[in-house]
Amino acid sequence: MQANSHEVRFSLPSLEVAAKVWGDADGLPVIGLHGWLDNAATFDRLAPHLSGIHLVALDLPGHGLSGHMPAAGYSLWQQAATVLQVAESLGWKRFALLGHSMGAIISGILAGSLPDRVMGACLIDGLLPFTSEAEEAPRQMARFFDASLALADKRKPVYDSVAKAVDARARGGNTALSHEAAALLVERGLMPEHGGWTWRTDPQLMLPSPMRLTSEHAAAFIEAIQSPVCLVLANQGVMHKHPQVVERIERFAHITRHDIDGGHHLHLEEQAEEIATIFDSFFAKLA
Structure with missing residues (x-):
C-alpha cells in the first residue's frame, strides 16, 4: 500500500x-x-x-483531531457506537477492523455484538477490557465521582517545545516507546497553548470508568464473535503482564494468536513489517 495517507472528516450527529x-x-x-x-x-x-485494503484509521472521540464528547461520554460502548456511525457514513454494511489496545477491545465489542457487520478483526496487544465484579461497582463509581470533582482544578502540562512533548510521550510509564514512534503520535496530538504546546486530548479520558464490565460480560462478547480474529500479543507488552488474562485468551479457540517480541506499541516500532505480513495473510482470506 502507498506510504502516503490522506485526511477525511466525518460529521456525525454529536461531533x-x-x-x-x-x-x-x-x-x-x-x-x-x-x-x-x-x-x-x-x-x-x-x-x-x-x-x-482500504484502511480508514480514526481519531476516536476525545483523541487527535476529533471532537470531544459530553461529560462521561467515553465508555467503550459509546466509542463503539461512534465507529458504527462512521461505517454508516461510509456506506459500509460489512467491514473488518484493525485495533490496538483500547481499539482492540472496542473491536471485540463490535464483533461480538454485530457479527453480521464485522467480517473479521486484526488485533494488537488487546482484547479483554479491565473488569470488576458487581460488588466492586459502588467503590468504582465513587472513584469516578471523586475524580470528576477534582478535574476542574487540574491543568494540562504546557511544553515550551515539541521536542519536550515527544520526550514526555516516549517515557510514558508502562507503555514507553521510542522517540521516533512517539513523534508520530505527538505530531497529531498537540495544539498551541500560551506560547507553548499542550495535548489536544480531552482531560475526561483520564477519569476512571464509572462502571466496568464483569469478567463474565467481557468473555461473553468475545465468545459471541463469529468472524475470524487474528491477535498479535507483545511479549513485553501490557497483556503479558497479566498472566490470568493471557490464560483466558487461550480458551477462545476461534482466535488465532501470534506472540512477538516487543513492547505494547510494537506496531509503531521495527516489528511493523513482521506484523503486516501476518495481517496481510489474514485480510487476503477475508477479501
Whole structure:
C-alpha cells in the first residue's frame, strides 16, 4: 500500500471525527482503531506495509483531531457506537477492523455484538477490557465521582517545545516507546497553548470508568464473535503482564494468536513489517 495517507472528516450527529486513509477505495474495507490517549497516527508505520485494503484509521472521540464528547461520554460502548456511525457514513454494511489496545477491545465489542457487520478483526496487544465484579461497582463509581470533582482544578502540562512533548510521550510509564514512534503520535496530538504546546486530548479520558464490565460480560462478547480474529500479543507488552488474562485468551479457540517480541506499541516500532505480513495473510482470506 502507498506510504502516503490522506485526511477525511466525518460529521456525525454529536461531533466531528477525523481520520487518516490509506489504500484504494476498492480494497477490503477496514476501520482502524487506536489505543487510549493515542490517535490515528498509530498505524503510520504499519499501514504502508499492508496491501489490498482500504484502511480508514480514526481519531476516536476525545483523541487527535476529533471532537470531544459530553461529560462521561467515553465508555467503550459509546466509542463503539461512534465507529458504527462512521461505517454508516461510509456506506459500509460489512467491514473488518484493525485495533490496538483500547481499539482492540472496542473491536471485540463490535464483533461480538454485530457479527453480521464485522467480517473479521486484526488485533494488537488487546482484547479483554479491565473488569470488576458487581460488588466492586459502588467503590468504582465513587472513584469516578471523586475524580470528576477534582478535574476542574487540574491543568494540562504546557511544553515550551515539541521536542519536550515527544520526550514526555516516549517515557510514558508502562507503555514507553521510542522517540521516533512517539513523534508520530505527538505530531497529531498537540495544539498551541500560551506560547507553548499542550495535548489536544480531552482531560475526561483520564477519569476512571464509572462502571466496568464483569469478567463474565467481557468473555461473553468475545465468545459471541463469529468472524475470524487474528491477535498479535507483545511479549513485553501490557497483556503479558497479566498472566490470568493471557490464560483466558487461550480458551477462545476461534482466535488465532501470534506472540512477538516487543513492547505494547510494537506496531509503531521495527516489528511493523513482521506484523503486516501476518495481517496481510489474514485480510487476503477475508477479501
